[in-house]
Amino acid sequence: MDFALKEEHRMLQETVRKFVKKECPRELVRELDEKDEFPRTLFVKLADLGVTGLTIPTEYDGLGRDLYGAVIVVEEISKRYPALGWVYVMSAFYGGENIAKSGNTAQKKMYLPRLAEGKILFSYALTEPNAGSDASSAQTTGVKKGDQYIVNGSKTFITGADYSDYMITLIRTDKKASPKYKGLTLLIVPSKAEGVSMKQIKKLGYKGSSACEVLFENVAVPASNVLGGSEFENRGWAQLMDTLEVEHLEVAACGLGVAEGAFEEAVGYAKERQQFGQPIGKFQAIAHMLAEMYTEIEAARLIIQRTAWLLQNNKPSAIESAMAKYYATEVAKNVALQGMQIFGGYGYAMEYDIQRYVRDSLVLPIGGGTSQIMKNIIARKLGL
Ligand SMILES: Cc1cc2nc3c(=O)[nH]c(=O)nc-3n(C[C@H](O)[C@H](O)[C@H](O)COP(=O)(O)OP(=O)(O)OC[C@H]3O[C@@H](n4cnc5c(N)ncnc54)[C@H](O)[C@@H]3O)c2cc1C
Incomplete structure (x- = not known):
């Protein structure tokens, strides 16, 4: 059993520590916390280190899946500036890991290279006002019309929904399914799609990382946006x-x-x-x-x-x-x-x-x- 960090992880840790020291001085973090502002400039600089590729296979321009490497990045950033750590989670995990694991080839080609570059962010929209711990009770519906789903309902507490580009959204596509989790689908909804509106929830901490109420009103989403492809309809759970x-x-x-x-x-x-x-x-x-x-x-x-x-x-x-x-x-x-x-x-x-x-x-x-x-x-x- 070897408890020492591998050389590549030690170097990664050192790189992120240097980044935090240079780019996230205490005074700046204090200022950003007070302003409650999304730290986009810092995220762009972080992405320039290449760490956004740590959950993404090399054939999609990532560094190859290295979960412990990604954990080191989250840990080191969160030591000084947890809100920036959560933005990294949106990139490497909500986006990179989820698409690499569950996306089909077309989705991987479409999203992973941009995620690896840090050009896009994903949010993860599961929680609803009446479905928190009991997420399988989600009531946001997706009704199939031709080659689209028409999405209606609401999500709450969605981290970074307002500055994300896409939301992996849990929707109910079969109301009669029993047990109820068998009627759920994960759909990639563009965050700026027509019919999507959002409001930030005022909260105690993690300032700079937003939590949003998201409303879906007749949002038309291509059926090809089902995570993994149309054969994964009702297999979201x-x-x-x-x-x-x-x-x-x-x-x-x-x-x-x-x-x-x-x-x-x-x-x-x-x-x-x-x-x-x-x-x-x-x-x-x-x-x-x-x-x-x-x-x-x-x-x-x-x-x-x-x-x-x-x-x-x-x-x-x-x-x-x-x-x-x-x-x-x-x-x-x-x-x-x-x-x-x-x-x-x-x-x-x-x-x-x-x-x-x-x-x-x-x-x-x-x-x-x-x-x-x-x-x-x-x-x-x-x-x-
Ligand atoms: C800042 C913030 C960011 C968040 N970001 C996201 C996000 O990005 N995406 C997303 O989908 N959600 C997000 N959430 C939502 C979060 O995942 C939920 O708040 C959490 O799962 C709990 O759900 P709830 O708030 O509805 O509480 P409830 O489920 O109503 O729970 C209330 C209390 O009852 C307890 N409880 C409930 N069921 C049981 C049980 N079976 N056994 C024992 N105790 C139980 C809970 O532990 C809790 O103490 C975020 C929340 C916050 C505050």
Whole structure:
């Protein structure tokens, strides 16, 4: 068993670290967080590194599928600027991984080279006002008329829908199907199609990465846009299940990055801040908090590494990916909150970054499947 990073991953990590240091200085991230602005310029610069090709086969101009490489990118960016990490997820995972895994040849040719170049972004539209954890209850309909689907309904909390080019959208194409998940289809809907309208939802954190309500009013979408081709009509749920484990992995990687970023803030402060004539990190209470935080982070890293290895090698990983998502995102929340405690009153002041890590961390145990749903998956796999 070799726990050392492969040389190519070490170099990738170094490249992304240099990028973050140069292009995402703390002051800029603070400013962008306050403005709540989509960091397009930064994403373009990130794409110039070539990392948007890490989930895309070489025949479509990518670097070949390297899930752990993509995880390193998400982690390193999320340490400093989680919202940019999520934009990368839209490119490499919502787009690259999904199309490479489930798209047909025409779709791969159409989207993958542009995704590899970072020229287009995908969002992933599953959640509806009445179908969150229970996504298979989706009510947005697609009615076939000739060679088109007419889509009506609404989605909510869709990350980056407003700046995405395409939305992989879960629609109901057979209302009578039993069980209900057998009547669902994944459709690639152009985000600017006629009849699509959006509104941003105001939220607590991940500023710069939007969450949108999306309304579909008689949106005509070519039937050829069914993910994988027309033979995948009513087979969307199975396609979704096929990519779910990677989705859990990518959110876990966001959690790892956020936890590490918050930890670095907290440990730095504990070494500097003096009370009772010594750095607060010398008090056992604070030192033990930091020791626990560090241990949790390293444990999360191991589960993530193992999950990425399983997925990269096409091995069963439902339980590992659910554990990675559950554990790493809860660690992010714990570490950020403990970090805030270590900062004392200053942790609550907007001029220190630890509050941003708290705000950003809180969504991670919710988005992409809640911690409760992850525990349900784990328990089910344990035969409970
Ligand atoms: C910032 C943000 C970005 C998001 N981005 C996207 C996106 O890009 N695409 C997308 O499709 N969705 C997105 N989501 C939606 C997210 O995936 C859902 O919020 C999440 O799946 C939970 O659904 P819900 O909010 O409807 O909560 P509900 O499903 O109503 O759950 C409410 C509570 O009940 C619990 N619960 C529900 N069912 C069970 C059960 N069976 N067992 C135990 N507990 C249960 C939940 O864990 C939760 O605590 C995003 C959400 C946020 C906040």
